[in-house]
Amino acid sequence: MGRHQWQPHLGHRDRSCGCGPRGHWLVRVSDVFSSLVGQVGVVNALRRYAEQPSHAYLFTGPPGAGKLEAAVAFAAALECPDHGCGTCDECTRVLRGSHPDVSIVARAGVQWSVDEIREAERVARRRPLHQGHQILILPSIELSTNAAPALLKTLEEPPRRTIFILLADELPEHLVTIESRCVEVNFHSLSTEDILLVLEREGVPAVQARTSAEASAGNLDRARLLANDPQLADRLAAWRRLPEMLTSNSPASLATSTLAALEGAVEPLKARHAEELDQFKTEAEGPGRRRVGGVKEVELRHQREQRRFRTDELRFGLAALTRTYRERMISSLEGVADGDARGRTDARSAIACIEAIASSSDALSLNANESLLLTNLFTQLSRL
Incomplete structure (x- = not known):
């Protein structure tokens, strides 16, 4: 596991960030968010949040919309003294997956288990080894029917220097209370052009990239699979x-x-x-x-x-x-x-x-x- 953290306003939801102008590249091209496409409103919101962080965030949106990539970039911005410059040691370690205070917590099965949430809580209570936060990224948190109470307890009593970034494709009923404890960030499906830009940047030949993007249904993960x-x-x-x-x-x-x-x-x-x-x-x-x-x-x-x-x-x-x-x-x-x-x-x-x-x-x-x-x-x- 890895680690990381942050703190301010609890229970606030920013529902406007997923409805910003659709665009392919971000305003600043040299920071940790520069590789993200199609989520300009989200990125602008995350830049603001990195300067005054809360203790928990909930990223929601369809599969393949870039939630995990955005979560990692956001974690880098939280650890960075300059809020995501993209070049310092803190940013580099997070983006490379080697930062000791940033963890992507993976579940083993279809659903999150209570034991897995408790293990995440144990990691969350560690003191950061660096000067920033202890950050935990939990993907597919909607699959936590049985573990939801344990997760809610963790969010209600967060360690002082810990930040949670929860990811979900949708918000089932059992997540409503958890949602109220987080700043919500909404993602939308990527357009064909958004996905085409990513595939071409990754070296996929133009014709294959175009066909894969059109066949992706707005899902970047599916597009990458089709590209091969x-x-x-x-x-x-x-x-x-x-x-x-x-x-x-x-x-x-x-x-x-x-x-x-x-x-x-x-x-x-x-x-x-x-x-x-x-x-x-x-x-x-x-x-x-x-x-x-x-x-x-x-x-x-x-x-x-x-x-x-x-x-x-x-x-x-x-x-x-x-x-x-x-x-x-x-x-x-x-x-x-x-x-x-x-x-x-x-x-x-x-x-x-x-x-x-x-x-x-x-x-x-x-x-x-x-x-x-x-x-x-x-x-x-x-x-x-």
Whole structure:
């Protein structure tokens, strides 16, 4: 674990910081926040907070919006005598992950356990080794149903020089009281252009970066995974060709081939999960290690992440399919303007296809059976 801290106004929530102007680069390009994109309002708020810190912050927003990266940058700004210059020893240590007073506390399983929260509290009560704060970053704190009371107690009786930075994708009911003890900072999904900037900066080739950004659903983590997927362009092309394929293939066979491609898409994530599980087993069984959470919990978390990836991948494909039918609609309407009597009928058909795709995309939120959903959709499209 690592460490860090800070203090002032308790219970204050800044809900405006997630609604600031959308932009890619920040006003100051040489500080700890310079690598963050798309969250200008958030960054401006964090710069202010670094000068007069409170004892607890709650970063909320969708997955892949940059909450963890922002938390690390914020921790550096809190430790820095100049509030995040980006070049001093304090900033460098935090950004490098080697600062003794800054900890990213990881849970072992699907949910935070009471033991894990108590261990975090124990670290929080250490005196900072440097002159600043003891800082604890706790990701995915919404997954703390059973441990919420222990976490609340820690926030209600914070050590004097400790700062908590809690991260959550959403705010379930059991977090309402915890939320009231924190300064809340709201993040929004990143735009395609935001993500494209990050990928290009990380050296991803332009075409692959663009395709990955468009397929990311605003999730930078997903975009980075897709950027290393050599089959992404082929899957995109297959979705775009689907209307033509429906003229010579059965809806069921196309649904089967689409799901096979989906299985291939999730393989890189499965490989990463396998490595993570092996590492967890090794660390849990090592000498002097106290095992918190079990293999089953890790596997359940992986299943949840893979399910989310599959849903995002299908939405990406359906969006590509929608663009194909929209192009057909526009072409048909242009034909009507040029006197093509059949164009109006073709345009209506394309609009009906777009509506059918939208309904299928909505059904993904209800955990619909993927095979049935695609077969039914492709059957509808073949008849329109």
